[in-house]
């Protein structure tokens with residue numbers, strides 16, 4: 001626990017903070033923000049290529065985090081796909097500019113909305129985030145926010161402040177000996193980390209501000225920034241299990257205030273003639289082939305209200321709607337409440353006429369039709385599945401089912 005506490009303290013996590021009552025001055029007395037569109041790097045406290053001496057407090061913090069980074073590097077949870085890694089690292093580099101060599105990105109298979117950055121430049125991006133950002137501008141919003149924490153040395157300052165106030169040095173020594181923290185541990189550990197890693201509201205505002213500057217300076221449509229938070233708020237409201245909300249939002253609820261501020265900044269950018277692009281096509285090219293896997297992860301968490309809302313949002317975005325309708329059918333089938341099976345059937349049938357449905361749709365449809373006694377229609381679906389997936393691992397079983405439907409009807 002001590003190791004976790006220290007490591008969490010060192011994380012520049014929390015892409016979504018800004019919770020009420022998090023400490024720090026009220027908005028009225030907060031330091032006036034820099035004038036609009038001052039360059040993000042001109043406001044940065046961190047210097048490119050800077051590394052602390054090993055005999056300083058910050059230096060020893062780095063050493064502890066380097067152990068954590070080693071574990072991350074060799075973790076089985078790391079995404080191996082080269083295209084995904086190159087894309088995320090490339091986007092981080094684009095945003096980080098002269099700081100690019102200082103930042104190392106690890107895309108990690110964890111179905112939770114999260115990205116964080118440590119003071120030594122290790123950044124983790126989790127797949128639950130990649131499922132929810134709908135285009136490059138939205139992903140750049142979160143990455144830019146994390147880079148903003150790094151540029152302002154927020155976690156170093158937070159760490160030094162904590163050391164000054166209490167005797168955390170002992171905790172640190174224990175943590176250094178223990179060697180960091182789990183990369184993608186159990187949910188309770190993650191929630192503990194998330195809650196400890198929260199920043200003050202002022203730090204969050206500053207990271208949002210710098211992130212927004214990076215977004216605009218790199219030619220993105222700044223209106224995409226507030227959409228992420230709006231979507232997260234909607235997803236949170238649709239969650240039937242409010243006592244255990246989206247991992248990251250447990251301690252860092254996305255606030256209406258943050259969304260409003262980002263909208264205001266986006267309006268200012270447009271007034272200054274900075275229109276920008278969303279980069280949706282590039283984003284889809286990389287992530288649509290993986291989205292089914294991320295959706296399956298999400299469904300397996302059995303948070304159906306939340307998942308349903310997420311599907312609504314992705315359907316509205318409009319990419320490969322057939323796949324999304326298939327997963328809506330899967331949701332109903334898996335939930336299995338009264339009246340869900342006809343709904344599942346309707347969703348599967350709708351998926352058939354939409355773009356991007358996976359071959360598994362026909363297996364699901366076939367099995368459901370078998371269950372409801374539509375033998376001939378079931379056979380058609382199962383045959384279609386084998387046409388599309390002749391090498392499916394369960395092909396022998398499906399063939400047997402098809403034979404059985406013949407015996408019933410012939």
Ligand SMILES: [Zn+2]
Pocket residue numbers: 013014015016017145149199204207
């Ligand atoms: Zn943050």
